[in-house]
Amino acid sequence: MSRSSRKLEHIRYALENQSMNIGDFDQVQFVHQSISQVSLEDINLETVIGGLKLGSPIIINAMTGGAMETTKINQKLAVVARETGVAIAVGSQMAAIKDSTLRRSYQIVRQENPKGVVFANLGSEALPSHALAAIEMIDANALQIHVNTIQELVMPEGDRNFKGMLERIQEIKEAIEIPLIVKEVGFGFSKESAAQLKDIGVKLIDVGGKGGTNFAYIENRRREKPLEFFNQWGNSTPISILEVKAVSGIDIIASGGIRDSLQAAKALGIGANAVGIAGKILEKIVHQNEKEAMDYLVEIHEELRYIFTALGAVNILELQKKPYVLSADILNWCHQRGLILKNSLQ
Numbered sequence: 341m342s343r344s345s346r347k348l349e350h351i352r353y354a355l356e357n358q359s360m361n362i363g364d365f366d367q368v369q370f371v372h373q374s375i376s377q378v379s380l381e382d383i384n385l386e387t388v389i390g391g392l393k394l395g396s397p398i399i400i401n402a403m404t405g406g407a408m409e410t411t412k413i414n415q416k417l418a419v420v421a422r423e424t425g426v427a428i429a430v431g432s433q434m435a436a437i438k439d440s441t442l443r444r445s446y447q448i449v450r451q452e453n454p455k456g457v458v459f460a461n462l463g464s465e466a467l468p469s470h471a472l473a474a475i476e477m478i479d480a481n482a483l484q485i486h487v488n489t490i491q492e493l494v495m496p497e498g499d500r501n502f503k504g505m506l507e508r509i510q511e512i513k514e515a516i517e518i519p520l521i522v523k524e525v526g527f528g529f530s531k532e533s534a535a536q537l538k539d540i541g542v543k544l545i546d547v548g549g550k551g552g553t554n555f556a557y558i559e560n561r562r563r564e565k566p567l568e569f570f571n572q573w574g575n576s577t578p579i580s581i582l583e584v585k586a587v588s589g590i591d592i593i594a595s596g597g598i599r600d601s602l603q604a605a606k607a608l609g610i611g612a613n614a615v616g617i618a619g620k621i622l623e624k625i626v627h628q629n630e631k632e633a634m635d636y637l638v639e640i641h642e643e644l645r646y647i648f649t650a651l652g653a654v655n656i657l658e659l660q661k662k663p664y665v666l667s668a669d670i671l672n673w674c675h676q677r678g679l680i681l682k683n684s685l686q
């Protein structure tokens with residue numbers, strides 16, 4: 341099967357999968373604060389990830405490109421990103437590196453959003469030359485390298501050999517001049533993997549946790565004999581944030597099952613610097629229209645301001661100092677994993 345046909349199947353099954361997964365965010369609760377001392381109009385949602393300044397903590401995460409049919413989706417996503425002031429990542433660009441006729445399906449994002457923050461995207465099989473080509477293709481502000489071993493293993497035509505992954509990421513890190521983001525695609529991160537990446541100089545991780553779009557489910561739909569046990573595999577997004585937070589010096593993008601403002605606020609509150617949304621925005625674009633997708637993001641920004649105000653936090657740094665409580669399951673995970681819960685007011 342060609343990469344283009346695979347991309348279209350991913351979109352189809354991802355849309356089918358959107359309402360199936362719930363995630364762990366209900367296991368994180370902010371402690372209500374009666375004394376706020378801040379005004380809604382003073383809330384500042386700006387953030388910095390890997391030295392890159394963003395006007396909003398929301399990122400439209402990597403999805404499409406690589407099939408002519410996806411040019412239209414990427415165009416709409418780019419308009420939504422431009423109009424709402426959020427950063428946007430394109431889907432894996434290897435297809436266009438192999439076949440230059442597909443470049444336009446990615447370049448449309450930069451064309452529609454010339455001044456915006458746009459991330460390039462490749463898999464961990466990429467070499468420095470691929471990385472430089474992907475960055476140049478869309479004049480990217482950062483590069484995402486996705487690590488997706490479970491997806492590849494379940495994918496009928498996927499990779500089975502992951503040797504040299506760390507070395508390739510290190511070579512890319514050394515070859516490029518913009519921030520490098522290493523991201524998962526929905527199975528989450530551990531502190532061990534984060535430490536391995538830190539050792540090779542990576543400073544920015546998108547945890548891509550379990551709880552949203554499920555690529556084991558998607559690839560199992562494409563298999564004759566499903567590997568069912570992978571459907572429940574992975575570390576949830578809140579757990580992944582707490583895992584990566586245990587490794588100092590890494591900025592965290594939280595993604596995987598973020599669908600509303602409260603989930604986004606919780607992700608930021610427990611340690612993320614920004615939040616990625618993929619499947620939910622795709623659903624808005626494909627099943628509704630750009631206007632609905634824009635309204636959805638405007639509403640998240642507005643509601644974040646309300647949540648920050650309720651908690652008495654004027655920005656993300658202050659939000660991260662507000663106390664929260666974890667339910668027994670996550671707390672048990674943290675104890676067994678030796679994760680220290682730093683929460684300044686506790």
Ligand SMILES: Cc1cc2nc3c(=O)[nH]c(=O)nc-3n(C[C@H](O)[C@H](O)[C@H](O)COP(=O)(O)O)c2cc1C
Nearest residue numbers: 354401402403431432486525552553596597618619
């Ligand atoms: C249709 C589709 C295609 C995707 N393609 C890519 C990709 O090419 N590269 C990548 O890093 N992640 C890809 N992802 C994963 C997302 O960036 C994100 O990590 C994942 O969907 C979890 O976020 P969500 O629960 O908000 O969807 C894709 C997601 C979807 C829904």
